Amino acid sequence: MARVGSHAGKARSGKRPSRAQERERLLARAAEVTVDERYDVAVIGGGAAGLAAAISSAEAGAKTLVLESAPECGRSILATGNGRCNFSTVELGAERFNDPEFVGQAFGDDPLGDILNFFRDSNMRWALEDGRLYPLSRRAASVRNVLLHRAREAGATLAPARPVTSVERDGKSFSLAFEQLFDEGRKTRTRAGRVVVATGGGTAEALGPLGLEVTETRKVLCPIACEDSPLAALDGCRAQVRAQLSHGMFPCWSERGEVLFRSYGLSGIVIFNMSREVLAGDLVAIDLVPDVNASELRQMIDPLMHGDFEDGCVDGVVDPKIASVLGSLARSGWQGPSAEDPTDESASERLIGLLKGLPFRTLGTTDASSAQVTRGGLKNDQFDATTLEALRIPGLFACGETLDVDGACGGYNLSWAWKSGMVAGSAAAQA
Numbered sequence: 529m530a531r532v533g534s535h536a537g538k539a540r541s542g543k544r545p546s547r548a549q550e551r552e553r554l555l556a557r558a559a560e561v562t563v564d565e566r567y568d569v570a571v572i573g574g575g576a577a578g579l580a581a582a583i584s585s586a587e588a589g590a591k592t593l594v595l596e597s598a599p600e601c602g603r604s605i606l607a608t609g610n611g612r613c614n615f616s617t618v619e620l621g622a623e624r625f626n627d628p629e630f631v632g633q634a635f636g637d638d639p640l641g642d643i644l645n646f647f648r649d650s651n652m653r654w655a656l657e658d659g660r661l662y663p664l665s666r667r668a669a670s671v672r673n674v675l676l677h678r679a680r681e682a683g684a685t686l687a688p689a690r691p692v693t694s695v696e697r698d699g700k701s702f703s704l705a706f707e708q709l710f711d712e713g714r715k716t717r718t719r720a721g722r723v724v725v726a727t728g729g730g731t732a733e734a735l736g737p738l739g740l741e742v743t744e745t746r747k748v749l750c751p752i753a754c755e756d757s758p759l760a761a762l763d764g765c766r767a768q769v770r771a772q773l774s775h776g777m778f779p780c781w782s783e784r785g786e787v788l789f790r791s792y793g794l795s796g797i798v799i800f801n802m803s804r805e806v807l808a809g810d811l812v813a814i815d816l817v818p819d820v821n822a823s824e825l826r827q828m829i830d831p832l833m834h835g836d837f838e839d840g841c842v843d844g845v846v847d848p849k850i851a852s853v854l855g856s857l858a859r860s861g862w863q864g865p866s867a868e869d870p871t872d873e874s875a876s877e878r879l880i881g882l883l884k885g886l887p888f889r890t891l892g893t894t895d896a897s898s899a900q901v902t903r904g905g906l907k908n909d910q911f912d913a914t915t916l917e918a919l920r921i922p923g924l925f926a927c928g929e930t931l932d933v934d935g936a937c938g939g940y941n942l943s944w945a946w947k948s949g950m951v952a953g954s955a956a957a958q959a
């Protein structure tokens with residue numbers, strides 16, 4: 529009682545509760561949830577995929593439990609899309625994922641239609657920005673809240689603050705051990721006829737005792753670190769570009785989109801997508817003016833072929849700050865990280881070269897904490913792609929990022945979480 533009183537006092541004085549107080553409040557609420565001895569379906573992980581699975585399972589009539597390690601369910605959704613949650617994309621297609629065949633089978637005929645119906649039925653409406661779908665409120669909390677509400681309405685038991693520590697086959701059902709964070713981590717157990725694993729990226733090892741194979745994991749959808757170069761002077765500049773990646777001499781990937789230049793390398797949506805392919809030592813070429821060809825640029829820069837150019841000559845087609853940095857580099861003779869010997873190219877030709885293919889040598893992806901998605905996880909070929917049930921362990925299902933599925937930036941990964949959650953949840957309820 530004393531603690532409740534002190535929180536009320538904080539609220540009256542207008543101060544927000546501290547993190548510790550907020551955690552204490554959530555743990556107290558989690559302690560009020562009773563976990564029964566047995567369920568039809570237990571979902572491990574109450575993130576995006578787990579909540580979609582729980583809703584589908586409970587609405588299909590199965591007694592459903594969600595065991596979540598964090599003090600509240602759906603927390604991972606809040607950070608998505610910079611707090612706005614880019615929950616899907618009108619361009620949704622299996623070809624934008626690392627395993628298109630597996631994803632395509634799980635997606636079925638109309639994954640976008642299924643996802644939009646799911647959110648429409650959850651009383652959410654959405655807005656479109658450049659093909660990306662956001663909740664109408666532009667708040668990720670809207671997405672999280674409609675899912676929590678719908679899961680509870682469907683009768684699912686949401687049990688946060690309970691990290692699952694082991695899952696074991698026990699006759700025809702499963703025995704799940706979990707800790708109770710509100711009770712000094714005291715361990716307890718429950719049983720379920722079917723289990724849906726929805727623990728997110730990089731967590732698949734926790735299922736080790738069940739003998740499922742896990743592919744190597746690495747973080748993707750993150751900035752790319754590059755060798756130190758004078759281009760660090762572009763730090764903070766953004767541009768709409770075509771970015772191309774080459775392993776050795778061979779171009780292997782290219783895409784148009786926004787790049788954000790950083791002192792350590794490159795960021796922005798197009799670079800996040802490139803991070804799914806990049807290796808240390810690759811070459812990135814950024815075409816800063818993809819809609820203007822080299823001869824048009826030549827007309828702007830040096831129509832009489834004098835070999836030099838006037839300052840500001842390309843300010844009409846690129847950010848003047850970028851133009852100024854590249855102009856200085858072109859005059860200094862700099863041609864990129866690979867150019868060992870200076871060539872006798874004129875300054876104006878060097879400027880054209882930099883504008884059409886600004887070169888960076890990669891060191892690899894940046895630190896894991898800045899990544900949005902984990903590549904790797906439970907090996908997909910161990911699962912029936914149409915139900916997401918493990919082939920060798922009937923009754924065990926997996927969905928979301930815990931499988932070896934990752935997609936492009938821009939709503940693809942959450943789309944996979946929702947749709948794979950729906951598939952696994954309804955199949956588990958019916959199994």
Ligand SMILES: Cc1cc2nc3c(=O)[nH]c(=O)nc-3n(C[C@H](O)[C@H](O)[C@H](O)COP(=O)(O)OP(=O)(O)OC[C@H]3O[C@@H](n4cnc5c(N)ncnc54)[C@H](O)[C@@H]3O)c2cc1C
Pocket residue numbers: 572573574575576577578595596597598602603604605607608609610613614615616690691692693726727728729731734899900901927928929930938939940941942943945
């Ligand atoms: C900063 C950021 C921004 C992003 N923005 C977008 C975006 O705008 N659009 C998009 O499409 N994708 C986005 N993503 C990717 C997207 O969030 C993930 O692909 C998606 O959340 C994966 O869903 P999931 O349910 O598989 O995993 P998660 O959402 O991570 O959920 C897994 C849950 O399992 C719980 N858990 C883990 N282990 C256990 C255990 N042992 N016992 C019980 N519970 C456990 C975790 O606490 C977590 O709640 C973003 C990712 C990040 C990090």
